[in-house]
Amino acid sequence: MYPALKKQFEDLIQLTDTEFEYISSHYQVKRFKKHAIILHPGEIVNYEYFVLKGLIKTFMVDNEGKEHIWQFAMEDWWVSDYYAFQTRELSSFTIQCLEDVELLRISYTDRDKLCREMHSMERFSRLKITSGFFSQQKRIMALLQNDAQSRYKQLLDQYPSLFQRVPKALIAAYLGVTRETLSRLRIE
Amino acid sequence: MYPALKKQFEDLIQLTDTEFEYISSHYQVKRFKKHAIILHPGEIVNYEYFVLKGLIKTFMVDNEGKEHIWQFAMEDWWVSDYYAFQTRELSSFTIQCLEDVELLRISYTDRDKLCREMHSMERFSRLKITSGFFSQQKRIMALLQNDAQSRYKQLLDQYPSLFQRVPKALIAAYLGVTRETLSRLRIE
DNA sequence: CGCGCGATTGAGTAATTTCAAATCTAGTGG
DNA sequence: CCACTAGATTTGAAATTACTCAATCGCGCG
Numbered sequence: 001m002y003p004a005l006k007k008q009f010e011d012l013i014q015l016t017d018t019e020f021e022y023i024s025s026h027y028q029v030k031r032f033k034k035h036a037i038i039l040h041p042g043e044i045v046n047y048e049y050f051v052l053k054g055l056i057k058t059f060m061v062d063n064e065g066k067e068h069i070w071q072f073a074m075e076d077w078w079v080s081d082y083y084a085f086q087t088r089e090l091s092s093f094t095i096q097c098l099e100d101v102e103l104l105r106i107s108y109t110d111r112d113k114l115c116r117e118m119h120s121m122e123r124f125s126r127l128k129i130t131s132g133f134f135s136q137q138k139r140i141m142a143l144l145q146n147d148a149q150s151r152y153k154q155l156l157d158q159y160p161s162l163f164q165r166v167p168k169a170l171i172a173a174y175l176g177v178t179r180e181t182l183s184r185l186r187i188e
Numbered sequence: 189m190y191p192a193l194k195k196q197f198e199d200l201i202q203l204t205d206t207e208f209e210y211i212s213s214h215y216q217v218k219r220f221k222k223h224a225i226i227l228h229p230g231e232i233v234n235y236e237y238f239v240l241k242g243l244i245k246t247f248m249v250d251n252e253g254k255e256h257i258w259q260f261a262m263e264d265w266w267v268s269d270y271y272a273f274q275t276r277e278l279s280s281f282t283i284q285c286l287e288d289v290e291l292l293r294i295s296y297t298d299r300d301k302l303c304r305e306m307h308s309m310e311r312f313s314r315l316k317i318t319s320g321f322f323s324q325q326k327r328i329m330a331l332l333q334n335d336a337q338s339r340y341k342q343l344l345d346q347y348p349s350l351f352q353r354v355p356k357a358l359i360a361a362y363l364g365v366t367r368e369t370l371s372r373l374r375i376e
Numbered sequence: 377c378g379c380g381c382g383a384t385t386g387a388g389t390a391a392t393t394t395c396a397a398a399t400c401t402a403g404t405g406g
Numbered sequence: 407c408c409a410c411t412a413g414a415t416t417t418g419a420a421a422t423t424a425c426t427c428a429a430t431c432g433c434g435c436g
Contacts, residue, residue, distance in 0.1 A: 060329065060333070062333040066333065068329065068332040068333050070325070070328075070329070082318075082321065082322070082325075083322050083325060086318060086322075115311070115314075119307040119310060122307060122310045122311050122314055123303070123310050125314050126303075126310060126313050126314035126317060129314060129317055129318050129321055130270075130274060130317050132321055133270065133317055133320055133321045133324065134270070134271050134274075136321065136324040136325065136328060137258070137270075137271060137324065139328055140258075140324060140327055140328055140331070141248065141256065141258070143328070143331045143332075143364065144256040144331075144364045145248070145250040145254065145256050147423085148423095148424080167381090167382065167383090168382075168383065169382075169383085176331065176332045177424075177425090178424075178425060178426080179382090179383075179384095180383095180384080180385085180424090180425075180426085180427095181423090181424055181425075182383095183383060183384050183385080184384085184385085184424095335391085336391090336392085355413085355414060355415090356414075356415065357414070357415085365392075365393090366392075366393060366394080367414090367415075367416095368392090368393075368394085368395095368415090368416080368417085369391090369392055369393075370415095371415060371416050371417080372392095372416085372417085
């Protein structure tokens with residue numbers, strides 16, 4: 001069951017079939033339509049999500065009304081407002097579907113329980129968040145040292161499929177430039 | 189021994205005295221003079237460091253020769269080039285002392301061993317890297333949605349002591365602006 | 377065919393950078 | 407104690423870059 005989920009675990013830790021069965025029994029499938037909002041700002045974040053199919057954006061709207069993309073997530077990506085999820089505070093992000101989406105979700109309680117019960121789940125969580133840490137490190141260094149042009153190229157060749165699936169305005173909101181600036185980049 | 193280190197662990201997990209003794213036996217004290225370089229780019233990163241005393245910067249020099257600060261670390265902070273440390277690749281950062289420094293360090297091998305042996309060490313590592321993840325998240329959102337002025341204020345009131353201890357040019361290199369721009373911010 | 381959304385283009389404005397010079401400050405040696 | 411120097415900070419002015427706001431273009435879908 002859930003081979004994509006199984007692969008996630010197997011790539012980082014070793015699990016017996018029984019152990020995986022036990023873990024995966026805490027996940028449930030959810031489906032959402034394009035445009036549906038999975039998480040609203042100001043809510044308690046009860047779930048962490050794993051994308052089986054489709055595409056999602058996590059974003060925040062600043063006090064001038066501008067949208068800033070925190071993360072895109074497609075197949076095999078994990079999504080949540082992790083800060084709010086972990087601290088039990090209210091979410092500051094919106095999570096919304098850019099396509100029809102099929103997800104697995106696990107509740108905070110179950111996840112916490114699994115981490116306490118199983119060293120290997122704790123380890124899996126550590127390694128996953130560590131790789132998230134690294135992507136963010138990379139993104140920060142890119143924001144500090146590269147101009148919009150090379151951040152665009154970098155994103156483009158790391159995730160070429162994103163550009164078939166996501167409007168350019170959202171790419172701009174991810175890179176931290178306006179859509180107009182992004183549009184002018186390619187020519188110059 | 190090492191009460192500051194003990195507090196790090198006790199804040200996140202529960203340990204018996206014996207367990208803490210065992211963990212702490214893997215750390216050793218190192219001292220460096222102001223200006224000393226603890227890690228050079230291109231080296232294997234063998235250690236994770238915990239700052240007992242002093243102040244450190246972790247930075248990268250881009251291909252135009254500009255310095256970008258990844259992290260400052262003072263008392264009770266953890267430092268390493270975590271990506272290189274974890275993946276065993278060569279470091280891309282320089283770690284250098286801004287003051288005389290006293291550190292605890294643990295080797296990659298020992299740390300890995302402790303995480304495998306002790307669920308609680310694995311958990312500690314997960315929680316620590318998670319909070320690092322959150323700081324980075326905050327920093328990215330600040331880079332995306334705030335101008336230099338408010339990033340400066342934000343840093344200033346989160347770490348006021350930094351401004352007594354660090355030259356402004358380095359603060360600028362952390363915030364992603366030139367020293368001249370930073371200098372002009374306060375007046376306007 | 378025409379509506380509507382996304383993408384592009386243009387022109388003026390604002391913010392940041394660059395390069396150069398001036399000012400300030402802390403530490404050193406006389 | 408003072409003068410001096412190196413490093414840090416500030417200031418000025420021009421150039422660059424990105425932004426805003428408005429208008430136009432292009433294309434898929436009903």
